[in-house]
Amino acid sequence: MANEIKAIVFDTFGTVVDWRGSIINDLGAWGKTEGLEVDWAEIVDKWRDRYNPQKARVRNGELPWTNLDELHFDSLKSVFAEMGIQELGHDKMMHINKVWHRLQGWPDASKGLHRLKTKFIIGPLSNANVAILVNMAKHADLPWDNVFSCELFQHYKPDPGTYLGVCKLLYLEPSEIMMCAAHNYDLAAARNLGLRTAFIARPTEYGPGQTADLHAEQDWEFVADDLEDLATQLGC
């Protein structure tokens, strides 16, 4: 099995990077220098709550293809309005929005990916647009061979065109590509198309009260504690 796999693509938010912790730390420190006393944990949770509904607007045709940076900006303004926080100037709002470009990996992420890269083509397969993923990779030392952003396919996961788009770009069969994610729905969509699957639980992705995706819900080909463990299981 492992010998047939040529490439591994990774969900990014949650699987590779700790978006919630990174945003609270980054904007918490920045907010202090700006004298901005707000609850960043509440902001990030409300911001992320808008993620699936926003993608759904693209999927159901209410919006034409719209990059995640732009969906994030729209959601951010809506969160500020809901919480009664006055909008800042454009540059500061953009600085907040671009926090998704400055996320940090989980402690095992960079090391694990460097090991996996020695044996496999590795890349994110993420709903984030190319700019987010390229900047994030430099910030968090994620040594991707290529960035497979859903922007390239103009579809958000779990639309089939995203997983099959990677196969087409790499001239590989689905069975030669493995999807790695901390989210069972993502792996189910990939498996349904013939890709191999690897699950990593990230039980604090959504904070201390997380209830979803604590365990593998199918017999995924690989279940690992983290990316370093996955590298070990794959002989890297």
Add this chain to the structure above:
Amino acid sequence: MANEIKAIVFDTFGTVVDWRGSIINDLGAWGKTEGLEVDWAEIVDKWRDRYNPQKARVRNGELPWTNLDELHFDSLKSVFAEMGIQELGHDKMMHINKVWHRLQGWPDASKGLHRLKTKFIIGPLSNANVAILVNMAKHADLPWDNVFSCELFQHYKPDPGTYLGVCKLLYLEPSEIMMCAAHNYDLAAARNLGLRTAFIARPTEYGPGQTADLHAEQDWEFVADDLEDLATQLGC
């Protein structure tokens, strides 16, 4: 100037990798093991002669978008026919065609790119499709942040949509991106759209008798001896 530049994109064939020398070496060695006595230098020169006419067929609409791997395969069969060489079985023809995935960098390429990557987003902007560029990067240790293949834009250089496509994916202005190439026509097209430019002469790209692109033909922003020299000039 150098402080405004956020990303550098590189022509690949000739600028970063020595396609002619690599192919002669790779297929020369393989041919011996196969008992195939042919003149690989003649084959590669005839193969490359078909490159511009093939891209023109896509540009003028004679062909729909067609990846370089497929144009190469079509050209390879035509070269064999012209030289009276009998076609080999499919797997061997594919092995020959995929030699473009196994090219070696010029001696300065990997080191220079590793240095440039510390300060800039780097990527190929190449007519090669994604699979060629990803495999080549692993083979020749080219540490791209992202692969900007013309396949993503469904246009071959020097069509404007290729250079502007990179700007759009990175959310950068043309003046924040520099095109690096060993070919004056490529830089002229990039400059015309507002990109910065860097020229590196590769006087043996086409073999000992090369007559074109021996010198910079405009006052490009940077003219360097090789990629290590470019890194030095840019303070990397």
